[in-house]
Amino acid sequence: MGRKSLKDARQKEIIEVFYRIAKQEGLENASLAKTAELAGMNPSLIIHYFKSREHLVNGLIEFILDRYLEIFTVPASASGNSKSILLKIIDNVFSKKWNILFDDSVSYSCYALALRSESIGARYRQLLETLRKNLEQHIKICKKEGALDVSNPAVTADLIFVLVDGAYYYLSLVKNDKDYEAGLRRYKKQALTLLNFV
Structure with missing residues (x-):
């Protein structure tokens, strides 16, 4: 059991170093050798x-998914009320919190690799599906409690x-903060329309 937790901790450390390199130099320039050098490890240990x-x-x-799932973390003050929890999640989803959680350029580079590699593509689809399913569950709870009126929670989460x-x-291409915030507000309004809160 202790060996597994050491392995998990070491793998997480290696991934975080790999992410730092990808963020600074681009994913296409991040390598096992550079990761080993920055982590102060022998390259054979990385390959192990x-x-x-x-x-x-x-x-x-997987690291991206763990970070992105933090979008669904809401303050204790919102707990106990399904509608306020879902509204807080929508606030998080349409905020700059995504940018704080994970670097856009690395995320889009992973997406580009997903189009070229079947295994990376499957993993990336799993990431997106996990996020959608998480939102779908929150929508289902609100629907069951009568807080919103949607016919199909899965389709609503997908949209x-x-x-x-x-x-x-x-x-990601808009450099003016005012335009960026206006865009987020506009898209958030459309999401709230889709949810059709009672």
Whole structure:
């Protein structure tokens, strides 16, 4: 048991170093050798934990998911009320919190790799599905409690994430803070319309 936790901790450390390199130099320039050098490890140790660069990228996608799931963390003051929890999640989803959690350029680089590699593509789809399913569960709870009127929570969650993905893809190119915030407000309003709160 202790060995497994040491392995998990070491893998997490390696992924975090790999992420730092990808953030600074671009994912295409992040390598096992650079990761070993920055982590102060022998390259063979990196290969022991991650058999290839593709395995390391898969670990990075898991790391992205763990970070992105923090979007669903709401303050204790919102707990106990399904509507206020869902509204807080929507606030988080349409905020700059995504940018704080994970670097856009690394995320989009992983997405580009997902189009070229079947295993990375499967892992990235799993990441997106996990986020959608999490939102769907919150929508189902609100629907069950009569807080909103949607016919299909899964489709509603999917449409909100299509809106989110498109919004951030477009807004990543908007450099004016005022325009960026206005865009987020506009897209958030559309998401709230989709939710059809009672």
